[in-house]
Amino acid sequence: MMKAVLDHIGIAVSDLPASLAFFRDTLGLHLESSEEIASQKVRAHFLSTGQSSLELLEATAADSPIAKYLEKRGPGIHHLALRVENIAAALAHLKARGVRLIDERARPGAEGALVAFIHPSAAHGVLVELKQPAPAVPLFRVVGRHALGDLELLSLSDGFLRLDGGAMFGTVPRTMWGKRLPPDDVNRIPLGMRPLIVRGEKTLLIDAGCGDKMDARTAAIYGLDRSYHLDHSLAEAGLTVDDIDIVLASHLHFDHVGGFTALAKDGTLVPRFPKARYVAHRGEWEDATHPHERNRASYLPENFVPLQDAGVLTLVDEGAEIMPGVKFRWSGGHTPNHQVVMIESGGKTAVFTADMYPTTVHIPDPWIMGYDLHPMDTLAFKRAFAKEAVAKEYLLFFEHEPSLAAGYLREQDGKRFVERVI
Ligand SMILES: [Zn+2]
Numbered sequence: 001m002m003k004a005v006l007d008h009i010g011i012a013v014s015d016l017p018a019s020l021a022f023f024r025d026t027l028g029l030h031l032e033s034s035e036e037i038a039s040q041k042v043r044a045h046f047l048s049t050g051q052s053s054l055e056l057l058e059a060t061a062a063d064s065p066i067a068k069y070l071e072k073r074g075p076g077i078h079h080l081a082l083r084v085e086n087i088a089a090a091l092a093h094l095k096a097r098g099v100r101l102i103d104e105r106a107r108p109g110a111e112g113a114l115v116a117f118i119h120p121s122a123a124h125g126v127l128v129e130l131k132q133p134a135p136a137v138p139l140f141r142v143v144g145r146h147a148l149g150d151l152e153l154l155s156l157s158d159g160f161l162r163l164d165g166g167a168m169f170g171t172v173p174r175t176m177w178g179k180r181l182p183p184d185d186v187n188r189i190p191l192g193m194r195p196l197i198v199r200g201e202k203t204l205l206i207d208a209g210c211g212d213k214m215d216a217r218t219a220a221i222y223g224l225d226r227s228y229h230l231d232h233s234l235a236e237a238g239l240t241v242d243d244i245d246i247v248l249a250s251h252l253h254f255d256h257v258g259g260f261t262a263l264a265k266d267g268t269l270v271p272r273f274p275k276a277r278y279v280a281h282r283g284e285w286e287d288a289t290h291p292h293e294r295n296r297a298s299y300l301p302e303n304f305v306p307l308q309d310a311g312v313l314t315l316v317d318e319g320a321e322i323m324p325g326v327k328f329r330w331s332g333g334h335t336p337n338h339q340v341v342m343i344e345s346g347g348k349t350a351v352f353t354a355d356m357y358p359t360t361v362h363i364p365d366p367w368i369m370g371y372d373l374h375p376m377d378t379l380a381f382k383r384a385f386a387k388e389a390v391a392k393e394y395l396l397f398f399e400h401e402p403s404l405a406a407g408y409l410r411e412q413d414g415k416r417f418v419e420r421v422i
C-alpha cells in the first residue's frame with residue numbers, strides 16, 4: 001500500500017505577470033517561494049492553497065520541456081504532484097504493478113525534495129509527479145568511531161522511525177518542542193535507532209534497533225525507514241553478525257530489541273547473532289514476560305522469548321559488570337528497571353543513555369516522554385545524572401536522536417547544551 005496526499009498542481013504559464021495578476025492578486029493566493037530548476041530549464045513559483053499549492057511553471061529556455069508543452073498544448077494544467085513518505089518504496093510498489101514510469105529512480109527536485117514522474121499513459125492522461133519532501137530534521141546515519149581508553153566505540157544505525165511528538169514529550173506542549181523537532185502532517189517526529197558496539201576484550205552490542213520482523217501495516221504507522229539498517233551499518237564498520245560476542249539490552253521495548261531475533265528460512269525465530277550471549281536485566285525480563293495493558297504494545301515476545309528457548313540468555317542485576325569496563329546502571333523511570341550503560345576506560349567515561357535521554361531535545365530535566373511508566377523516577381535520575389555528566393565530562397550516546405549520535409553535555413550561564421562528537 002502507498003499513501004499519497006496532494007502536494008501541488010503544476011500549471012504551465014506563458015505570461016507570468018498575467019498569471020500572477022490572476023492567481024495572486026485576483027484570487028488572493030499567497031506567493032510563497034520561487035525557485036529556478038536549472039536541470040529542467042524552468043522557474044517554479046509556489047502559491048499556497050493550505051495543505052497543497054499551485055506551482056506556476058515558466059520556461060527559462062526555448063528547449064525547456066515547459067516551452068515544448070506550451071507550444072503543443074498552450075498554457076494550463078501540466079501535472080499534479082502527490083506527496084509520499086518514501087519515494088523509493090512508492091516506485092517499487094508501482095513497478096511491481098506494471099505501471100509505466102518516466103523515472104525509474106527518484107531525482108532531486110525543488111526545495112531539496114526527491115521527485116519522479118509516472119507516465120501519463122499509465123495515469124489516464126495525467127502527468128503525475130511523486131514527491132518526497134526534504135526532511136525537516138537532518139537525518140544522520142554514518143557509522144561513528146570513538147576511542148575511549150583501550151575501548152573502541154562504534155555507533156551504528158538501524159534506520160529511523162516516527163513516533164507521535166506529543167507522546168515523546170509528555171507534558172511539554174508542541175509550541176515548545178515543535179521548533180526543535182518539527183512534526184509531520186500527522187504529528188510524528190523522526191527518531192533514530194542507534195545501537196552501539198563496544199570493542200574491548202570482547203565485541204559487545206548494546207541494543208539492536210527494531211529489526212526486520214515488523215509487518216507492513218505497523219511499519220507504516222511508525223513511518224519505519226530501514227532503507228539503511230543494522231546489517232549495512234555492521235558491514236560499513238567491517239563486521240558481521242558472527243563477530244558479536246555479547247548482546248546487551250537497555251530494556252526490552254521493540255524499538256531496542258526487535259533486532260535481537262530473526263525469522264529463519266523454516267519460519268522459526270532464532271537469535272540474530274549466532275555466536276552471542278544475550279544479556280538482559282532480571283527485573284526488566286520479569287516485566288516484559290508479564291506485561292499489563294499499559295506496556296503490552298511495547299513488549300513483543302518474538303523479540304526475546306526465542307533467546308531463552310535457544311539457551312543463550314543471561315539475566316543480571318543492576319551494577320552487573322557485562323565485560324571489563326562495561327556496567328549496567330539503574331535509571332528506572334521509563335520502565336521500572338530501565339538501565340543506562342556505563343562504559344569506562346583509561347579514566348574516561350561514555351554512557352549509553354537509551355530511553356533516559358532519547359534525544360538531545362530531552363536534556364531539560366522535566367522534558368520526559370509520555371511513555372515513561374514512572375516519570376518522577378526519570379526526573380530524579382535526570383536531575384542527579386546531568387550534574388554528574390557535566391562535571392565528569394561523560395560522552396553521552398543518544399539512541400533516538402535523528403541528527404547526531406553522541407556528544408558532551410555542557411553547561412554555560414545555567415544553560416545546558418550538547419557539544420557534538422559523532
Ligand atoms: Zn523504551
Ligand SMILES: [Zn+2]
Nearest residue numbers: 253255256355
Ligand atoms: Zn525507545
